[in-house]
Amino acid sequence: MSGATATHPVLAVEDVRTRFHTQEGVVHAVNGIGFELGEGEVLGVVGESGSGKSVTMLSLLRLLPTPPAEIVSGSARLEGEDLMALDADRLREVRGARVGFIFQDPMTSLNPVLTVGYQLTEPLRLHLGMDKAAARERAAQLLDLVGIPEATRRLSDFPHQFSGGMRQRVMIAIALACSPKVLIADEPTTALDVTIQAQILDVVKRLRRELGMSIIWITHDLGVVAGLADRVMVMYGGQVVERADVKSLYARPKHPYTRGLLRTLPSPDAEGETSGRLASIPGHPPSLLQAPASCPFAPRCEHAFDRCQRENPMLQAVGEGHEVACFFDVDRGAPRAD
Amino acid sequence: MPTEPAIANAPVHSDRATPVLVEVENLAKHFPIMRGVFRRQVGSVRAVDGVNFRIHERETLGLVGESGCGKSTAGRVILRLYDPTAGRIAFRGEDIGDVHGESLRRLRQSMQMVFQDPQDSLNPRMTVGSIVGEPLVEHGVAKGRALDERVDELLNAVGLSARFANRYPHEFSGGQRQRIGIARALALEPEFIVCDEPIAALDVSIQAQVVNLLQDLQERLGLTYLFISHDLAMVRHIADRVAVMYLGKIVELAPSDELYREPLHPYTRALMSAAPVHDPELEAARERIILTGDVPSPANPPSGCRFNTRCPMATPECSVREPEWRELRPGHQVACHYAGDVERMPAIIKTGEPG
Ligand SMILES: Nc1ncnc2c1ncn2[C@@H]1O[C@H](COP(=O)(O)OP(=O)(O)OP(=O)(O)O)[C@@H](O)[C@H]1O
Ligand SMILES: Nc1ncnc2c1ncn2[C@@H]1O[C@H](COP(=O)(O)OP(=O)(O)OP(=O)(O)O)[C@@H](O)[C@H]1O
Ligand SMILES: [Mg+2]
Ligand SMILES: [Mg+2]
Numbered sequence: 275m276s277g278a279t280a281t282h283p284v285l286a287v288e289d290v291r292t293r294f295h296t297q298e299g300v301v302h303a304v305n306g307i308g309f310e311l312g313e314g315e316v317l318g319v320v321g322e323s324g325s326g327k328s329v330t331m332l333s334l335l336r337l338l339p340t341p342p343a344e345i346v347s348g349s350a351r352l353e354g355e356d357l358m359a360l361d362a363d364r365l366r367e368v369r370g371a372r373v374g375f376i377f378q379d380p381m382t383s384l385n386p387v388l389t390v391g392y393q394l395t396e397p398l399r400l401h402l403g404m405d406k407a408a409a410r411e412r413a414a415q416l417l418d419l420v421g422i423p424e425a426t427r428r429l430s431d432f433p434h435q436f437s438g439g440m441r442q443r444v445m446i447a448i449a450l451a452c453s454p455k456v457l458i459a460d461e462p463t464t465a466l467d468v469t470i471q472a473q474i475l476d477v478v479k480r481l482r483r484e485l486g487m488s489i490i491w492i493t494h495d496l497g498v499v500a501g502l503a504d505r506v507m508v509m510y511g512g513q514v515v516e517r518a519d520v521k522s523l524y525a526r527p528k529h530p531y532t533r534g535l536l537r538t539l540p541s542p543d544a545e546g547e548t549s550g551r552l553a554s555i556p557g558h559p560p561s562l563l564q565a566p567a568s569c570p571f572a573p574r575c576e577h578a579f580d581r582c583q584r585e586n587p588m589l590q591a592v593g594e595g596h597e598v599a600c601f602f603d604v605d606r607g608a609p610r611a612d
Numbered sequence: 613m614p615t616e617p618a619i620a621n622a623p624v625h626s627d628r629a630t631p632v633l634v635e636v637e638n639l640a641k642h643f644p645i646m647r648g649v650f651r652r653q654v655g656s657v658r659a660v661d662g663v664n665f666r667i668h669e670r671e672t673l674g675l676v677g678e679s680g681c682g683k684s685t686a687g688r689v690i691l692r693l694y695d696p697t698a699g700r701i702a703f704r705g706e707d708i709g710d711v712h713g714e715s716l717r718r719l720r721q722s723m724q725m726v727f728q729d730p731q732d733s734l735n736p737r738m739t740v741g742s743i744v745g746e747p748l749v750e751h752g753v754a755k756g757r758a759l760d761e762r763v764d765e766l767l768n769a770v771g772l773s774a775r776f777a778n779r780y781p782h783e784f785s786g787g788q789r790q791r792i793g794i795a796r797a798l799a800l801e802p803e804f805i806v807c808d809e810p811i812a813a814l815d816v817s818i819q820a821q822v823v824n825l826l827q828d829l830q831e832r833l834g835l836t837y838l839f840i841s842h843d844l845a846m847v848r849h850i851a852d853r854v855a856v857m858y859l860g861k862i863v864e865l866a867p868s869d870e871l872y873r874e875p876l877h878p879y880t881r882a883l884m885s886a887a888p889v890h891d892p893e894l895e896a897a898r899e900r901i902i903l904t905g906d907v908p909s910p911a912n913p914p915s916g917c918r919f920n921t922r923c924p925m926a927t928p929e930c931s932v933r934e935p936e937w938r939e940l941r942p943g944h945q946v947a948c949h950y951a952g953d954v955e956r957m958p959a960i961i962k963t964g965e966p967g
Contacts, residue, residue, distance in 0.1 A: 284761060289709045323787030342783075378786040378813070381731045421910035422680075433655075435643070438728040438809065439679025439842075461786060464812035465728065467842045468886040468902055494787075494815045497888025501895040521894045536890075538816045551827070552820035552849065561773065574941045 283310035283351075283363075284488045285456055290348030290358075292326075292333045295341055302562050303329045305512040308347075311488045313458065317557060318503030319492040320535070321561055326512040327492045328378055331458050334358065334579065335369055350508065371401040374449035378460040378492075380441035384433040390417075390444050392428030394451060401452045416447040421473050439465040446474060449482065458490045463498065475502055496536065505595070508532045511560045511570025516591060518596040528605075529596040530575045531555070569601070577602040579609060615841035630669040632705070634690065634804060639663045641682075641689045645911060657911045659685040662699070663939070667804075670830060672837040674868060676844065676883065681930035682860045682910065683840045684728055687806040690714060690838070691723050709855030719753050724797040728808040728840075729788040733796060734781040740767070741777030747799045766795040766834070771821050785815040785892050794822060798829065806838045811846065819843075823850055835902040844887045848872050852944070856880045859918040860910050860962045876940060876951040879919050917948070925950060 282572055292304040304326040311317050319327050332338045334350040334357055338513060350357040357368060369375065377383040385393060394416060395409035404412065410429065416561070417425035420443035433441055442465045449457060450478045451526040457478075463471045481487045499520065508516040508531065516529040527533045559573035560566070569575070572582040579602070587599040603610040640663075642656040645651070645677040660682040667673045675683050687693045690701055692708060701709045708719060724747075726734045734743055745763045748754045764774035781789055790813045797805055811819040823846065829835050837841050841847050847854055847868065854871050856864040864877040875881045885900040900910065905922040909913050914921050920930035927949075935947045 293935050294783070296783065298775065321815065323813070323818050324785045328785060337811055379729075379731070381729050421907055423907045424911065427911075430647075437680040438684060441729075450963070461813060465679065465809060465842070467676070467678045467883065468888065469883055471842075471888075472886045472900065473901075486748040494813070494819070495818065495888065496890045497895070499893040500890055501888050524890075524892050538820050554820035554824065558771070558773065561775070572872065 282313065284313050284315075285311040286349075286351045287311075287334060287350070288349050290330055290333050291346040292338070293344050293346060294331050294350075295344065299563050302565050304333060305566055307512075307514055309507055309517070311490060313488055314482050314486045315505065316390070316482065316489045316491055316503045318499035318506040319490060319509065320494065320496065320499060320506060321515075322531070323494075324509075324559055324562075325509040326511055327509055328460050328511075330489065331460060331527075332373070333456075334440065335373060335375060336365060337369075337375070367401070370397045370454075371452045372455045374452070374454035374457045376419055376445050376449045376457070376459040376462040380438075380445045380465075381433065384441060384444065388431050388432055389432055390436070394444070394448055397448065397451050403552065412451070413447075416442070419450075419477055420444075420447050421432075421470050422447075437465075439467070439470065440468060443470070443474070450477075453481070453485055454487065456490070460492045461494070462491070463493070463495070471498070478502070496524075508535070508579060510605030511566060512562060513566065513570060513586075513599065515571065515600070516598045517589065518593075520531075522593065522596050526596075526605075528592055528596065529571075529600050530577055530602070530604065531571050534606065541544050566577075569599075577604070581609065630671065632869060633669045633671075633703065634667040634668045634838070635665075635700075635702040635705075636686075637664055637702075638692060638698040638964060639686070639701060640697045641694055642697045651783050655911055657909075658860050658913060659910055661910070662690060662911070663857075663860075663862055664856055665862060665865060667836055667838060669836055670832070670834050670854070672839050672851045674837060674847035675840045675857060676842065676847055676854060676885075677857030677906075678859075679842075680910070681857045684808050685856055687808050687838060687840060691725050691806055692719070693725065721800050722803045723805075724802040725802065725806045726797045726808060726810040727795050728797070730781070730786075730793045733793050736781055739778050739780060740772075740784075743781070743792060744777075744795045744799060747796065752801060753800065760869055762799070767792075769798070769825055770795045771818055786872035787815065787818060788812060791818075791822065802830075802835070804836045804838075808840045808849075809842065810839075811841070811843065818848065825833055826850065844872075844884065856883065859908060859913055860872070861918060861947070863919065863948070864944075864946045866941075866946075870941070870944055875948045876944065877919075877948050878925055878950075879921050881926075902912060919948075 288308045289308045290304055294301040294303055298525055307330050309532060321327055333345050348358050394413035398404045398409040398412055413429060414425040418427060422428060422440055422443055446462055482489060491502060503520045505519050507514055510531045516532045527536055538553045555574060560570045566586050568584060569582040569587055572578040581601050587601050589597040589599045592598050601610055640658060641660040642658050644653045645655040645657060647654045649779045663686055675681055686861060689696050691897055696709055700707060706747045711719060741763050744766050745759050750760055763777060767774050773787060794810055809821055814822060839851055852867045854868045855862050858879050864880050875884055882901040882903050889895045889898060903922045908921055916931040916933055917935050920926040930949060935949045938944055940952055
């Protein structure tokens, strides 16, 4: 699957830079992100809270209010067409129909004064031209698909009448409604228990198999990434710091941040007892008030040396399909020669 | 309903049992279903439907269960953010089921909630500094410089820079917003906090930081938590005991290591087997118990045992007779007719703990 991406990506993103103009100054939230997404591929995106995962994806579909946001550069070619250069009408056609977006915060994107049924049927009528009755029937099927009981009755309920996880599933149903080519899911299962989550992951895997849907899945859950993603992209301070197919990322993480992340998982010891304090990565994330001129992780990095304070490392290949942005070679325990 | 109040459940984190801080008995919260022009009530959603447990001082009780099973509602009723439909809630032995006005306000100083949806506690028109400081002002705890210092301290404690105090909630990422809600709940150093999915939007490193903070505060100030989460590994780590909820009821309650080692209820087993594993090779190889059958609705719960429509070991009896709440081992309670009957249980599928 990762092989397919090199030849013919469905979505090719290049050099996205987004900043926010605030009272304290300019926040450099996304600093030159690029990636490719192959047909039927699942790209997992993980990274520090505040590292720019959501802002990157919102930038692709121009979903950020400008100002305060400013998209400085970037392109996102969906089957050849640059989403970041489309006019508003064309963009509206693409959103919902060819790209489904699941927002991180269901309550900010679900309209509290409209019924869930209305919010589900609207894209079906708009993009697929269904009539009211057909759209309602399909909407109920979609709610049922994401495991919401008594789906038909619940169409006339408002979002506040749903539990946290149900709202999230309503969002998922809306995003899937028109069988989009690309699904961008931003922390879509944080409010779901593991059994419902497993059910949702099965639905997603099926859609990817049957429809060749390509998926970007942002999550903090490294277990979900392990089970779902073909490739993983790790973000820190508005940049991609590592990218690899899922197996090599877990088996041979190269970036000190990725390594720290994998170390912090709570895991029961031999007797299955958990105890003591959890490991976390010491230090603070970068303030983002300056454009990065050095490695954003350097202040927290156990391997940092003088070069890391002077230069910002670029992604470079360190193995088959494995890239890392780091001057230090963790395998040799010495600075990388280049 | 033959559910008895939970009997003496000593917390296991210390040798001596601490006194009970929070106790609920047959607690219920039903939401009316209204239909038609005249908003006639046509039924009710039995979100919480007869729940019993005790939480001891300095204890962390974990609460896990299917999405929509009533966890948030239970937390809100206990804090009196909703009025209970039935049952008793006691805090320090005192009935708080229908306190109002000034006494309720005073109670709020001792009981706080970290909300699942940060929106529920973050006013979009207030700066983060004033959101976190609001409870301190409202209860006259701090003002002026002391207030600012305390707000900075709280923001730092959750890993946010005090420089952010003048920003508004929408200027933060999802995980940052969740931490603002935590800082606010901690402001008054309450005795009891309902943490509703407090770490769901955080990366694992910051999760660790927040969980360590909650544990430090517990040590230092003797806090008590009800910790609602879908993250089973984290619940195991932080909770002394864990309650498993299904469709408005508690189906199993046990000391956490015991629950994870030997879950007795078939729903608990299915839940444990579905937890994702942090390893792509093991993840691909492992098996899990898949629940089939329709997910029932709390507006129309199945008769008998509520899990019978999806239970892999249900018998005809299960749809007729509601299982009793039994203590099968010391401190380990379960509501299932066949809970002791290991033979009939679907095996716990080893989800490949490393090593
Ligand atoms: N409107 C805004 N004004 C100023 N800064 C902003 C704004 N929106 C986001 N940011 C900042 O941009 C950075 C990236 O935010 P983003 O939401 O992309 O993070 P994220 O990686 O999705 O984090 P999380 O995992 O917590 O959701 C954060 O540091 C955030 O504080
Ligand atoms: N205000 C309300 N009006 C009507 N029904 C409600 C209301 N709040 C919750 N419910 C219903 O009560 C049930 C329990 O909801 P609750 O939010 O307590 O679930 P939960 O266990 O917290 O789920 P999740 O894990 O998804 O957050 C759900 O069926 C929900 O739809
Ligand atoms: Mg985000
Ligand atoms: Mg909830």
